[in-house]
Amino acid sequence: xxxxxxxxxxxxxxxxxxxxxxxxxxxxxxxxxxxxxxxxxxxxxxxxxxxxxxxxxxxxxxxxxxxxxxxxxxxxxxxxxxxxxxxxxxxxxxxxxxxxxxxxxxxxxxxxxxxxxxxxxxxxxxxxxxxxxxxxxxxxxxxxxxxxxxxxxxxxxxxxxxxxxxxxxxxxxxxxxxxxxxxxxxxxxxxxxxxxxxxxxxxxxxxxxxxxxxxxxxxxxxxxxxxxxxxxxxxxxxxxxxxxxxxxxxxxxxxxxxxxxxxxxxxxxxxxxxxxxxxxxxxxxxxxxxxxxxxxxxxxxxxxxxxxxxxxxxxxxxxxxxxxxxxxxxxxxxxxxxxxxxxxxxxxxxxxxxxxxxxxxxxxxxxxxxxxxxxxxxxxx
Numbered sequence: 001x002x003x004x005x006x007x008x009x010x011x012x013x014x015x016x017x018x019x020x021x022x023x024x025x026x027x028x029x030x031x032x033x034x035x036x037x038x039x040x041x042x043x044x045x046x047x048x049x050x051x052x053x054x055x056x057x058x059x060x061x062x063x064x065x066x067x068x069x070x071x072x073x074x075x076x077x078x079x080x081x082x083x084x085x086x087x088x089x090x091x092x093x094x095x096x097x098x099x100x101x102x103x104x105x106x107x108x109x110x111x112x113x114x115x116x117x118x119x120x121x122x123x124x125x126x127x128x129x130x131x132x133x134x135x136x137x138x139x140x141x142x143x144x145x146x147x148x149x150x151x152x153x154x155x156x157x158x159x160x161x162x163x164x165x166x167x168x169x170x171x172x173x174x175x176x177x178x179x180x181x182x183x184x185x186x187x188x189x190x191x192x193x194x195x196x197x198x199x200x201x202x203x204x205x206x207x208x209x210x211x212x213x214x215x216x217x218x219x220x221x222x223x224x225x226x227x228x229x230x231x232x233x234x235x236x237x238x239x240x241x242x243x244x245x246x247x248x249x250x251x252x253x254x255x256x257x258x259x260x261x262x263x264x265x266x267x268x269x270x271x272x273x274x275x276x277x278x279x280x281x282x283x284x285x286x287x288x289x290x291x292x293x294x295x296x297x298x299x300x301x302x303x304x305x306x307x308x309x310x311x312x313x314x315x316x317x318x319x320x321x322x323x324x325x326x327x328x329x330x331x332x333x334x335x336x337x338x339x340x341x342x343x344x345x346x347x348x349x350x351x352x353x354x355x356x357x358x359x360x361x362x363x364x365x366x367x368x369x370x371x372x373x374x375x376x377x378x379x380x381x
Contacts, residue, residue, distance in 0.1 A: 002062060002063035002064055003200065004035075004037075004064075004199070004200050004201060004202040005200055005201055005202070006037070006202055006203070006204050006205070007201050007202070007203075007204075008204065009164075009167045009203060009204070009263070012035065012163070012197060012201055012202075012203060013160075013163070013164065013263060016197040016198070016201060017197065017198070018195035018196055018197050019195070019196060019197075019198075020193050020194070020195055021193070021194050021195075021196050022191055022192070022193055022194075023155065023191060023192070023194055024051075024155065024188065024189055024190060024191050024192075025052075025122075025152075025154075025155040025158050025182055025187035025188040025189070025190065025192070026048075026049075026051040026052040026055060026188045026189065027055060027155075028155040028156070028158050028159040028194050029052040029055065029056070029094065029120055029158065029159070029162065030052065030055035030056055030058070030059055031159055031194070031196050031199070032158075032159045032160075032162040032163045033056050033059065033064070033065070033092055033162070034059055034064050034199050034202075035163060035197065035199065035201060035202050035203065036090070036092070036118075036162065036163055036166055036202065036203055037090065037202040037203045037204065037205050037206075038064075038065050038090050038091070038092045038166075039065065039066050039067065039084075039089035039090045039091065039205075039206070040065065040066060040067040040068070040069070040084050040089050040090075040091045040092075041053070041056045041057075041060065041065055041067075041068050041069075041091065041092045041093060042068075042069045042070070042071055042077050042080050042081050042084065042091065042093050043056065043057065043068070043069070043070055043071070043077065043093060043094070044070060044071045044072075044073060044074050044076070044077045044095075044099065046074065046095055046096055046097060046098065046099035047096075047097075047124065047132045047184075048096060048122050048124055048132065048134075048184035048185050048188045048189065049094040049095055049096045049099070049120065049121075049122040049184075049188070051188065051189075052094050052120065052122065052188065053093070053094050056068070056092070056094075066089075073102065074095055074098075074099040074100075074102040074103040075102055075103045075105070075106065077093055077095070077103065078093070078095075078103040078106035078107070078110075078119075079106055081093050081106075081110075081115075081117055081119075082106060082109055082110055082113065082115060082117075085110070085113075085115035085116065085117050086113065086115065086215070086216040087215070087216055088206075088208030088209075088211075088215035088216070089206070089208070090116075090166065090170075090205070090206035091117055091118075092117075092118055092119070092120075092162075093117075093119050093120075094119060094120035094121070094122060095119065095120075095121060095122075096121055096122040096123055096124050096138070096184055097123065097124035097125060097126045097132070097135075097138060097184070098126050100121060100123075100126070100138045100141070100142070101126055101138065101141065104141065104145075107142065107145040107146070107147050107177070107179075108145045108146055110146075110147060110176075110177040111145060111146025111147050111176050111177055111249050112146065112245060112246075112249065113213075114175045114176060114211065114212055114213050114249075114252075115175075115176075115177055116166070116169035116170045116174075116175050116176065116177065116178075116206070116211075117169070117177040117178075118162060118165045118166050118169060118177070118178050118180065119147075119177065119178075119179050119180070120158070120162060120179075120180050120181075120182070121138065121139075121142070121179050121180070121181045121182075122181075122182055122183075122184045122187075122188050123135060123136045123137075123138055123139065123181055123182070123183055123184050124138075124184040124185075124363075125137070125361070125362055125363060126138055127362070131362055131363050132184075132363075133184075133185065133362060133363020133364075134183045134184040134185045134186050134284075134334060134363055135334060135335055135336075135361050135362060135363060136181070136183060136283060136333065136334045136335040136339075137335040137336060137337060137339075137361065139151070139181055139311065139335070139339060140335065140337050140339035142179065143311070143312065143339065143343075146176065146177075146246070146249045146250070146253075147176065147177040147178065147179050147312065148165075148168075148169070148176060148177070148178040148179070148253055148256060148310070148312050148313065149178075149179050149181060149310070149311040149312040150165065150178065150179070150180045150181065150264070150309060150310055150311070151181045151182075151282040151283045151308065151309065151310075151311055152180060152181065152182040152187060152283065153282075153283060153284060153286045153287055153307065154187060154192055154284070154287065155187055155190070155192040155194045156192065156193075156194050156195065157182070157309070158180065158182045158187055159194055159196065160264075161180045161264070161309075162180050163203070164263040164264060165178040165180055166203060166206075167203065167259070167263060168256055168259045168260060168263060170206055170207075170210070171255075171256070171259055172210045172211070172212055173212075173252065173255045174252050174253075174255055174256040174259065175211055175212050175213075175252060176249055176252045176253060176256075181283070181311075182283070183283045183284045183334060185363075186284040186334075187284060253312060253313045254313055256313065257313055260309075260310055260313070264309055264310070266309070266315075266318075267308070267309055267310040267313065267314075267315035267318065268306055268307060268308045268309060268310070268315045268318055268319075269306075269307040269309065270304065270305065270306050270307070270322065271293075271304060271305040271307075272293075272302070272303070272304035272305065273304050273306070273322055274304065274325060275302045275303050275304035275326070276302060276326060276327045276328070277301070277302070277303045277304070277326065277327065277328045277329075277330065277375055277378050277379070278303070278304045278305070278306055278322060278323070278326045278328075278329050278330070279292065279293060279303060279304070279305050279306070279329075279330045279331075279332065279371060279375070280306040280308065280319070280329055280330070280331050280340075280344055281305075281306070281307065281308070281331065281332050281333070281340070282307070282308040282309070282311065282340055283334065284334065285332045285333055285334055285366065286305070286307045288332060288366045288367075288368050288371060289305055289330075289332060289368075289371055290305060291368035292332075292368040292369070292370075292371035292372045292375065293305055293375075295368060295369070295372050296372055296375050299376075301375060301376075301379060303375055304326075306319070306322060308340070311340075311343070314343055314347070316343075316346070316347040317347075319344055319347040319348060320347050320348055320349065323344075323347070323348035323349070323350075323353070323354075324348075324349065326353065327353060327378070328353050328355060328378035328381070329344065329348070329353055329354045329355065330355045330357075330371060330374045330375060330378065331344055331354060331355065331356055331357070332357065332358050332359070332366060332370070332371050332374075333357075333359045334359075334360060334361065334366065335359065335361050336359060336361040336362075338356045338357070338359055341354060341356035341357075355374055355377075355378060357374060358370040358371060358373070358374055
């Protein structure tokens with residue numbers, strides 16, 4: 001019999017004593033869910049997230065979750081997750097790569113239905129020929145689904161962001177899903193020191209009656225989903241309803257900013273932000289950027305770092321302010337399309353100073369020397 005004490009989020013996140021655990025990112029997912037007071041987890045295997053949901057199944061057997069199911073496929077999992085959330089339970093799942101794309105329709109459904117689902121996206125390649133190696137291209141597809149998106153640099157981020165995502169997503173004025181993204185293998189299968197509170201502590205339970213739309217129970221009709229006559233008729237009311245609802249989802253994401261500041265310490269972090277050259281990155285590209293900046297320092301080059309933690313909502317105003325004083329901005333990415341570079345270019349006033357690269361993809365690693373080469377070019381220019 002598992003006995004845990006419910007504590008306030010602020011205590012769990014900031015005040016409770018933490019111990020060092022040398023674990024993988026997949027194990028960090030397990031430890032987060034142990035303390036998240038999750039009612040139900042639903043899973044389907046897809047590399048590289050299979051191990052994390054397997055470990056969540058193990059802690060279900062130990063009594064940390066009330067229910068645990070395996071779905072028929074990724075689309076079935078995300079549909080079942082929607083049903084569970086509509087029924088008023090705190091639910092968790094994870095996916096990645098082809099699994100993300102197979103389930104893609106449901107992510108906008110989660111957002112449109114105002115479901116505070118937390119999903120870990122452990123990213124990998126999706127292109128043919130088949131690869132299971134790390135690549136963040138799926139994040140490009142997810143940018144406009146309506147879900148909020150956090151990007152973890154390491155196992156510590158992954159653990160903390162999952163726990164904090166439940167609290168942020170369930171705020172009445174937010175109440176939309178959050179995807180916590182981490183780069184597959186680089187984070188999921190690499191061991192790191194993660195500071196974790198005792199497993200006899202857990203978050204308060206989810207109160208579904210704090211939702212901005214009614215929970216689906218025996219007393220309430222399924223109001224979260226539109227009824228056929230409303231949706232099927234092509235008329236002005238239908239257009240207006242859908243347009244205004246999309247605006248409301250975006251507004252909910254904006255309202256979450258203050259909670260991201262409170263629990264994550266902001267949408268981004270900076271080091272030496274006044275430098276002439278800034279490396280702007282998210283995920284494990286941040287770690288490579290740190291090393292490149294260290295190497296640049298040995299050459300007498302003054303370079304700063306901007307770590308972006310929240311992709312949606314995006315810290316556009318913060319990026320604009322930081323870019324104003326920089327002569328060049330280097331954006332390294334683990335994907336081919338450069339989706340983060342696009343976001344940064346859209347935010348800054350003079351986007352000619354934004355260097356899109358280096359980029360590696362299909363599972364390749366990113367030697368810090370590649371970033372250092374871009375820094376040197378910027379200095380020479």
